[in-house]
Structures are given as structure tokens and as C-alpha cells.
Amino acid sequence: MSTIGKRIYAELKGDRVIWMILAVLALFSILTVYSATGSLAYKMQGGNTEAYLIRHGFILMLGLIVTYLAYSVNYMRYKFVAPWLLMISVPLLIYTLGFGEEINNARRWIEVPFIGLTFQTSDFAKLALLMFVAREITRHNDYIKDFNKAFLPIIVPILLICGLIAPADLSTSIMLFFTCMLMMFIGRVELRYILLLMFLGVVVFAALVGIGRMFPDFVRVETWSNRLREFVTNPDGGYQVMHSKIAIANGKWIGLGPGNSTMRNYLPAPYSDFIYAIICEEYGLVGGFLILGLFILLLIRTTALVTKSSKQFGAMLALGLCLSMVVQALANMAVSVNLVPVTGLTLPVVSMGGTSVMFSCLSIGIILSVSRYVEQVSSQTDGEE
């Protein structure tokens, strides 16, 4: 191993498997996005595909730096900032709903003043909520099965944030809600309360649909029902799904090879929502399996942290962030193979998109930070139970 390699190896503590997972995902990301932005580049940059390669490469580099920074920070800090972040995210979400940038018919972005970059506020709120939930679960750990003292303080923010995200971005909202439920489930919250929460979720959703019928511009109820109808009624799927399937079928087992996708020209958003189909086309089922396996491996490695320190904030935080990414990844892939209706969910780390990549890298950074401390603690107090 070269000296630089040794330096990096010495520098990057924590779970090295997770570091590896990040590296491989980033590699896939750069390759596939470069290939998939062909038609976008043709349209927007006069055929200059390198423009997207450079931009995406830059974002990924920035993401890795963010990962490193988040990894360097003592994860306990996140415990203290969580309530503040949550408080900031509420007005941000409201502002986005009211005055956000509309891209592709959905109002999910706000423009950061002075920089001119758009920023998906739900990603920010998601991170804040997950931190907050992890904090609350550990804080109320001793009396976690109590309804008033433990359950209520946790679910109120969950319902609030999810409710605010849902109008413009239902899939993110449902996914976040689901992740929170999983965290609470693992955090030993009473089962019947979780069932109650599910019921509440349905009620909130129903209320949203009601509002949507009255204010179609505000809530995208029609889009949801269209996609659902298409999913239920059309066995071949709509245009997008059909071409996603064609892409997967084209790849067979070993794929057409990097840069050889043809469906990238026909699939809408081949660089984000349907990137898994392009990966399958270019790298085959083998590549598809590898990506799927990497996310499962991430989950298993994070699980190991919990087994080492079950009640700690860090473990719960890492688990929450990891679950959020894995659930989103699975949902994204499930769309590509037409197991669920079309959503706008990206494949974490891999898909193009600044905010998405940045927050995914941040999440992994936090997980790594946790893993580093857990490692230190377990090596210091080895054998202690």
C-alpha cells in the first residue's frame, strides 16, 4: 500500500466497510450519471455532456468532504442541535409550500439567497426529524411505553413534519413516516401505539386528499391518483415504467457495458428516478444485485452498531439515518421494477441532484461518526455489559 493509501487508511477510522460502500456507490454514481445525462446535456448544454459530469463530480467531491466533516464531529453534538434544526425546518417547509420554486410541476425547492442554487427543504427536514426522533427515543428510554410521557412528544413532530412535506412530495412524506415508525418500533415503543400511529397517518392522508380536492394547486392529489390508477390498471405500466422494464431486460445478466444504455434516451429522468434501470441496463442483473447488496450491507453494518450499544442516542441516530436511506433506496428500485407506483424518490448517493447527494453523504458521515465512537468505546470497555 502506498504512503497516501496508508495515510487515508489511518485517517478514516470507523467502519471501513461503510467507507467502502460509500466509495463504490459514488463510483457507480459518476459512471451512470455521466452516461444517463446524454440527452439532457444535448438539450441544455448543446451536447456538452462533460458539463454534467463535472458538475456531478464536483457535487460528489463536496459530498465526500461533507461526509468527512460529519464523520469528524462528535455525534453527541447532533443531539443538541436536533430540536433547533426541527424548529427551523417547520417555517422552511411552510415557505416552500407557499413560495417555493416549481420544478416539474411540484413545489419542493427553495432558492438559496445569493448563491442561486435550489435546495430541497424536505431533505433538510427529514434529517432534522430523524435526529430528533432518535434523541427523543433515547431520552424517554426508561419509560418508553408510557403514552403521555414518551409517545406523544415523539409523534407530534413526526405528524407535523410529514404533514407539511406531504402536499408536494407524498412519497418522501410516507417514506419518512415509515422510517420513524420503524425507529419507534425498534426503540420499544408499545406496539398498539404504533398501530394507532399508522391509523393516524391514514387519517392525515385522508385529510390531505380532502384538502386537495378543494385546492388542487396546493396538494397533488390528482397526480397521486393518476399514478395509482396507472399502476393498478396498466399491467405493462405507463410510458416510464415500460421503458424502465425494457432497460432492465436489455441488460440481461451482465449488462451492455458502461455508457451503452439505449433507454437513457427514452426514459424520463434516467439520471435520478430511474437510474436503477439504467444501472441494470449497463451492468446487468449483476450490477443491480451489487447496488441492492450494498444498501443491505449498509443496513447490516449499522445494525452491528446497535448490537454494540443498544440504548445510546448514537446507535439510534445511525439506525434511523440508515433505515431512511435503505427504505428510500428500496422504494426507488421497487419503482424501477414496477413493484410500486411511480414516485419521485431518488436513489441515495447514486442519483444526480445536489441536495439529495449532499444529505445522503451527510447521513453516511454521521453514521460513520457514530461507528467511530462505538468502536472506541467497545475497544476501551471490552467485555463490559
Next chain:
Amino acid sequence: MTTIRNEVLYRLYFVVAMMVIAAVVIFAKAVQISVLEGDYWREKSIDKYVQFRKLEADRGNILSSNGSLLATSLPFFDVAFDPNSSGMLESDFNKYIDSLSYCLADFVDPSFTPGAYRDFLIQKRQEGAQYVPIKKNVTFEQMKLIRQFPLFSMGQFKGGLIVMPKFRRERPFGLLAHRTIGYVREGITPVGLEGSFNQLLAGEDGQQLMMRVGDDIWKPIEDLAKIEPKSGQDVLTTIDIDIQDVTEEALYRAVDRHRAQYGVAIVMEVETGAIRAISNIGRTPEGNLWETYNYAVGSATEPGSTFKLATMLALLETGHVDLDDSIDIEQGRTKFYNDEMVDAYPHKLDSTSVQHIFEMSSNVGMAKLVQKYFGDTHKEEKFIEYLKQFNLHLKTGIEIEGEAAPYVKDAFDAKNGWSGTTLPWMATGYEVMLTPLQILNFYNAVANDGTLMKPYLVSETREYGNTLERFPPTVIKRKIASSRAIKKAQFLLEQVVLNGTAKKLKTDKYNFAGKTGTAQVNYKRLNDKTHVGGYQASFVGYFPAEKPKYSCVVLISEPKEFGIYGGEVALPVFREIADQIFATKLELQEPLNAKPAEPLVRSQLPDYNIGDRKEMEYLLKTFGIKYMSTEESPLVLLRAESDTLSLLPYTISKKRIPSVVGMGLRDALFVLENLGLRVEIGSGCGRVIQQSIKPGTPVRGQTVYLRLG
């Protein structure tokens, strides 16, 4: 503690297990798609279903010199409706379907009632149809309306409106300059200006992803990969629509009358080389007259006598020949080696002057002159050098494709059949080939005092009405011959019209200059006799002779009736074109008022006219007549006193009948009827010269009779 930990772990493992199961299911589904159903999906991927299809760009216009459209692309649209567009809201469809059906039934397809249209569209939506044709070939105006229809106004994604633009090339002037404007069609070599400027006119096609929804019906898919087509540029030609019209009309009639094979006429502006009209009338295989081929540019033939100008200019350029030199013309019949040469017009002259040889277009005279001055072996080359000095061996370089190269033999070039008889025959316009345009360009240079211009058809390219590039006139050669020689050549061309072969059609309205030509075509020169297959009648000239403005060539190939000579077949066409241009182009006329204005006298001035002050003042000012005006009043009386005009206020009393003598009828009616009088008009026209009731009589609703004159 352990129980808590275990509870967490159990639940955790449960969750992980669920995730793994989900992952397995996803992968299984991927395997199902890729392996089990693989063939089915891969079959679908063949580009039969989805393709990048061309989006045709709006082709640029071809304009005449004054901006009239010679060729333009009219947009048409095929309109269809996607009742299941992915962005269409159920609520919108339900809300607007009634009014949409009403609009469609009313404006687009009256064979449907609104109700039937509505049921039809609802049925199509339920069937899951994605492409319901509404109407084909909708005009731009109609399209503007259709875009405003309820639901359609929301666009393709939300409103389901599918619009496929296409273009049809239209020629507002029909056959006019058909061949010169040309065309571009698939599989055929492009022709004319359309072909030459195809690059500019065509613009850049765009492309868009489209999905096949029927046999040859493609539905555009809205996505980012769409590339908008870029409209082509407009080409502003030098063609003058009026001159072109006259030229074509005259040529057509001549070709028809003489049952000729084809005819060519070109009109060029002397000073610039701009082509103002270019016409080719040929015959289709069925024998109909049509612009079949661009003979003007593409067909080089032996010019015959019109080439004698080049011969003469070469002789004059030597400096040894003068117009009153005498030459023996052997009663119009001589022999060079074994070949006999005869004059086209029979005569019994033994000898005559150089000037007369040219006027009467004597072949023998020209040939003998050339033999005399260039006949020596070492001088033959010199003659060819002169022709090259006149640029007769080069193409003119006009913009349109397919210009034929002139054919001028090099001296002693045995390979090209240079022989002892070449020189005399060349002198009379044989063994040399030129296109009508090339001949005209040479005459144009003579008219232009020796400056050879490049003929051109395009003066500007434009985009959205703004000039992109200008093509100014180009001088090819500042001086093709000495001024002395040019002046003499001009004089000779004028004499041809005044005393020579063109004198029958001279006119006193203007002077023109030129040369007739009657060339043999499809001939065989045999030892005993020349067998002639037909003739080519031509006239090349310019007008007005004193200050040439336009030059013009008329060439009619193989006339079969009513004569064969250039003077009787081609010249009338030239005259007709020149007459028309003369009658319509103001700049050719001597201005009538170029002299200083004459002093006005009372008898010439209008007197005793009554009218509206503003109108009166406007008229007087327009004609620049001085007048005096005192007080302001709506009505005025115009009086002429000695040499001045004055406008006097004119008032009308409400109670007494006024004098309307001197008023126009309109004003008189207005004044009288406003007083409650009836007016009857007696006879005549013009101003009122008499009224039946005396001015000053009290108004009582009488009837007033007016006489006009």
C-alpha cells in the same frame, strides 16, 4: 437490562429481515423482467415504438427585390387529442369536456353535434386511447383559435392537445420564375435558388422523441430531449416582379407563336449586374410549355451572329481597324478551304464598310476581316487572347448551381478540332459555345462602358426581417477593352437598330442598341452543302442607348413558324419587354417638371371655389401653390386675383339660402340639406355652376335645382 436489550435486538432483527425480504423481492422482480419476460420487453425496445423523429424547420422565404414573396413556407398543423395525457386532471377533463366539444363541433368538424363529440371523446378516454385525430392540415389562423379552446389551452401535458406542425411550400406568383426559384425535393438534385441557398433557407431541423400510436402516426412525448428546429433565413433576390412578369409573358407568347423548342429571356441591370428577370420557357415531353430547364444558365450553345460583337471588339482593340474601312464581301458568298460561307441575308454587294458589315451582319465580311487581321499562324493566338481578355472563356459565377462552362478553343489545339476554318467560323459565332447569360454579361459590359459585372440573383439574406448579410454588386473586370474600342462598339450596336438588321422595330419613344443573331443548330457541314436542322433566333441589347439602364437577351430555339431570324422572332420580345419597362419605370422617364416653374397666370388658377378650409389648404400646399389667407373660418372661398390666390372666409346664414356656386357637389349637398332644403341635381358633373334659387332668399324648405359643369 438484558430484557430491554433483547427486545430492541429482536425488533431490530425483525426489521432487518423485512428489509432483506424486500430486497429479495425486488431482485426477484428484476430477474423476472430481465430473464423470464426478457424477450417480451426486449422486443418492445426495438425502435419501432419510440423514435427520435425529425421536427421540420420553417423554411426561409424567397423574396423579390421589393420584398414580394416568391416562395414561402406556410405552416399547417395536424391536431390530435390525447384524452389520457398523464398530466390531465380528471376534474379538468370533466369540467371542460362540454365546452371543448361545443368548440370542436362548431369550429372544427360540423358533422358532429356537440353532444356526439362529447360522447365520442369520453368514450375514447375510457378506452384508454392516447391519440384521437381531430383535424389535419389546420391553418395557422385556425390553430391560433384551437389553442384557445377549453382544456386545449392547458397544453399537451395537462390539456392533451397534440400539435404536429408541417410546412407546405407555396409560390404566390405561380409559374413566375419557376425554374430560377427552383425547388428542393427528396431524391432529386435541388434546382435554382432553392437549391443554391438550401443551406440558408432550410434552417436546422429539430428532433423530438415520439411514440408510435398508429400506422404512421407519431405522438410527440414531452420531455427534455426535444430540440427545437431553427427557422431558415429569408433570401432577398434581385428579381423585379413586374419585369419578370412582362418578360415571362412576352417570351411565352413568342415561344408559343413560333412553335419553338424553347426560349430564354434575361433582363439585367447594367450598372450592377443584378438580374431583374430570368425566364425559361421549354416544353414538357407532352409538348406543353413549361419552365422545364434553366437554359439561361445551364445550356451553352453556339451563339451565332450575336458573337460578332466580340469579334468586332477584338478587331477594334487591335487599333488597325476603323469603321469606314472597306472590305470585299464577294456578294455574300465565299470559300475557306473547302467550306463555303454565305450571308444569311442575300445581297449583291461587292464591297462595303466595316460598319455596314456589322449592321447587316455579314458573315463573309466578318470572317474575312478576322482572316485579314488574325489569319497569320502567329496571330491566331492573339484573337483567342482577346476573347479571354473579354472573360468569354470563364463562367459568370452566378449563384445558382449548374452554370455551363463556355467553350472557347485554344489556338492550334488539334485535340479540340482547331483547323484552318476555325477562325472564320468563330468570327461568326460558331465553334464557340456560350450560355445566354454569358452572352448577355458580355453585352452588359459593353453597355457599362467596359466594366464587367458579376451577374447575381441574391442581394441579401434576412432573418426575422433583419438583414443578416448583404451581397453588393461585384466588379469582375474594371475594363475589358479600351474606351475607344468600347465607344465604337456601342456606336455599332446603335447603328444595328437605326440602319441594320433591327431597324424594322426601332421606336421613336426611346433608343436602344443591340445585335440580332440567327444561328444554325443541329447542322451538318457537308462538302457540297450545309444541312441545317434548325435555327436559334436571338437578340442581345440594352436600353436606353444613351444611358444604358437594362440589358436584355432573348433567345428562341428552333422556331418553326412565322420566321426564323433574330430580328423577327427574338427582337419583338425584346421590344415588348423594353416597352413595358419604359412605361412603368419612372426612373427611365425624362422628368416633365425638370425646368424651372413657370409664373402662374390668372387664367390657369382656380377661381371661385368654395370648400373646407383644411382640404383647400392641403391641396394648395401639396401642389406648392402660394396663397394668402386672412381670417380663420371653417369654410373658405378661393379667389384668384392677378397672380395670387387668396382664401376668403365664407359664412353661411341659417335663415337665407347661400350661394353654393363654386362648391363641389358633396359640399353643396352638405350645406343645403343642413338648412332643410331638398336638392335635385340637374345635369353635368364637376362643380356647381348654377343654382335655381337666388342667394339671399329666406329658407323655407324649398327644392333647389343645381347644375354642374
